[in-house]
Each structure stands twice: as structure tokens, then as C-alpha cells.
Amino acid sequence: MEPQLCHQVTDSVATVVISNPAKRNAMTAGMWRSLPPLLEGFARDPGVRALVLTGEGRTFCAGADISTLKGSSDPAQGLAAAAEEALAAFPKPTVAAVRGHCVGGGVQLAAACDLRLAEDGALFGVTPARLGIVYASSATRRLVSLVGPATAKYLLFTAELIDSGRALRTGLVDEVLPEGELDKRVAELTRTLVARSQLTQAAAKEFADGRTDRDAHWAEQARRSGDTAEGVAAFLERRTPAFTWTPPV
Template sequence: MTDGIEFVRDGDVARLTFTRPEKMNAITYGMWAAIPGIVAEIEKDPSVKVLLLTGAGRHFSAGADISEFRDLRSTAEGAATYDKAVDEAVQALASMSKPSVAMIQGNCIGGGCQLSVASDFRFAAAGARFGITPAKLGIVYHFDSTRRLVELVGPAHARYLLLSGNLVDAPRAREMGLVNDVFPAEELEASTMEFVRTLCARSQVSVRGMNRIIEKIVSGQRVSDSEVDDIRAAAVHGEDYAEGIAAFLERREPRFTYR
């Protein structure tokens, strides 16, 4: 496994943890480059239903490791290579069919915030701080990541975050729509895992099919297509649909079998 990342499977849940607490979990080029492969493993592993992202120690991630920039981004070619690794990591996470949940404490800044926005859900400790800081570095944010941010918080909040580079606290992030919910620090793990267990208990046919349709809408698609038709037809003819209807009529919890 790449230095700075711990990846473990625990039943239905895969956990990706940034493990550079002495650097506030700053993300190195090697860590960016490793993420697409980890995502691919999760997507093909039938035992995994949800990906959980978090950081070791007090912080989620302070962003890209800027100490590498002098060597890796000192030329236009180097910057393009570095940005390609970042873009591929973010795209891999954003396009997952299985849901991803970011559990955030402390600083969630720059590239760390970029990865949290690419996740499907974000839950934060009350003391967490958020910021996206390209304007402090002379960098223009990637188009797809900007689009995701605008879709999530709206253009006014996106401009505030991107153009000012200011940090916002967790309650303000929730008001903006940047996070789904905020919990006291001591309750963050339990509350996040309760939601993760809810996702695992739902029909995975429904979860993955609807997640794919949502991604198509966020990417700009405005009408249905053959892939959407196939997703919906497969669900109607699948075992989960029969089990869900039977459980509803029998007033019991469904026992979905699709993985």
C-alpha cells in the first residue's frame, strides 16, 4: 500500500484513511496516484457496499502536499502531470457506483475538500474547518471539480470559497450545503457509521442505479437514455424488487441479497 494511505475492508465497508497526521494528512503525488486503483478494487469487490474516507489523528486533510510543488510543479509539464493525477483521483471517486462517505474532523482544505466534494456524503465534527484555496497559490481550479462544487453549494457560495480562499467552520459549511450534517466530535464516528449501516441495508440495485443516474444528471445530462432504461428495467426484473415488495406487504424488514 502507498505511504500515507491505509486501506482496509471491514465487512460491507471499505475504509480509506489518510495517515500522515504529522503533516495534517497532506496528500502527496503518490497518494493521489493510488486512489483510482483503490476505487477500482472497491467497485469490483462484491463484499463491499460503501467506501468511507477519513483522516488519522486530528484532521481529515490539509490538502495537497505543497512541499512537493517546487519539484513536481515547477514547470508547465510537471504541473500538467501532477494535475492529471489529481483529476484522475477525483474523477474515480466521483464516478463510483457504490456510495462514498467522507467523515471529516479538523482541517478539510484544498485537495482534501476537493475529495470530500467528490464523495457522495459528508459528515463533519463540530470543530471541522473547510476551505478551497487555489486563489492563495495562483492556481485555477479544475473545471469538473468547480462544477461539482457549484452543483453542491450554488454559484454564490462557490465564488465565496474559491475567490476568497477563506475558511468556514462546520456550521457555516452545513448552511452552505457543503456538508450533510454536523455532530459533536465524540459522536462523529458513531453517527456516521449509523448512516453507513443504513446504506448497506438498502437495496444495492437501487443505491447503485440511482447513484449512477444522479452522476449523469450532475454531469449535465438532461434526458433519459438507454443506460438509464436498462438500469430501471434490470431493477424491476431483479430479486431485490421482489423481496422489497414482499417485505412491504408482509410488514417486515427486507432481506436484500444483491451485492
């Protein structure tokens, strides 16, 4: 099977699967290039309300497939950074579901997601120091925002792997699940995400990611949408709210 990003939409959740099992799901140049347009399509699809990124089988992603990037006309870091930024900018909630190795570019992708769930036994590593590669500033800043400068420097300086327990303690992942429980928890979490207000989620994502100049915009969106009134009414009537706001296409 050719290395590819497999994808499907079920119950308003888009799932993207990194599939290159012969190389532990390493990302080829073509896979890096294909991610931004794939995400753009899901962003425009009103039937998609959340996205899950995972790897085929027992590995999330072993990073970049160096053998294919070597002959690429695009700098390897440029391809990875563009894919990472497209994922970080995706306007709907994103979840990385991590099993096995999550290394190099795999950490870049996981860090660009809003939430990260890992199976016990997962291993994480940021490995450019093994290859003499300068890690992109955007990726470095995002890593620092998750784990703090001390842990980010440890990961970048040593290129050593850390286990899921340490990843949880340092903030690299949000939850660690026992073996066999990851899919169930991801399904549970995404059901919750798609039931909530997309208006609240979109505004919160912008603010949390550092954009602080759009309070008036989001206040106007809330006023026009009616989501607040619906949420309050549903709470008082003890029913599930029917939120109507959707991201503009």
C-alpha cells in the same frame, strides 16, 4: 511512517484513511496516484457495499503536499482531478467523515463523495487563489453543484476558511455532529446504507450525477433482479429484505 492511504473492510464497509500526520494529512503525489486503483479494487469487491473516506487523527486533509508535487512529472492538478473523478465515479455509496481541516484537495475529495458528515469545529477552505493555481473545471462544477455559484465564488475568490456551521448552511456538508459523535453517526449511517438495495443506490447515483440516458437499462436491471418483488414482500411481511442485486464486476 510514510504518507499513505490506509484501508480496511469491516461489515461490508471499506474505510480509507488519509495518513500523513506530519503534514496534516496532505496528499502526496504517490497518494493521489494510489487512490484510483484502490477504489477500482473496492468497486470490484462484492463484499464492499459502501465506502468511508476520512483522515488520520484530528485532521481530514490539508490538501496537496506541495513539496512533493513540485518535482512530480505529473501536473499537480491532473493528479488531484484524476483521483477526484475516480472517487466520484465509484459505483457504491461514499461518505466523507471530516474532522479538523478540510482544505484545497481535501475539499475536492470530500465533495466527490456522495455524503459528507463533519464534526463540529471542522474548517473548510478552497485555496488555489493563495497559490495562483487554476482550480480544475470538474472540481469547480462539483463545488457549484453543492453550494451554488455565489458560495463557490466566495470560497474560490477569497481562499478563506469557513466553519462547520456555515458549511452545513450552504450544503457543503450534510450533517454536523458534536465532538466525539462522528464515528458513531458514520457507523450508524453505513449500517443503513449496506442494508438497502444496491440496485436503487446505483441507479439513483447515476441519475443524481447527471446521467439521464439509462432509464431503460435500470428498468431492465430491476425486472431481472427481483429486488422490487423482494422489497414489497418484505414490507408486507414486516421483515428485513434480502436484496440480491450486485453491481456487475
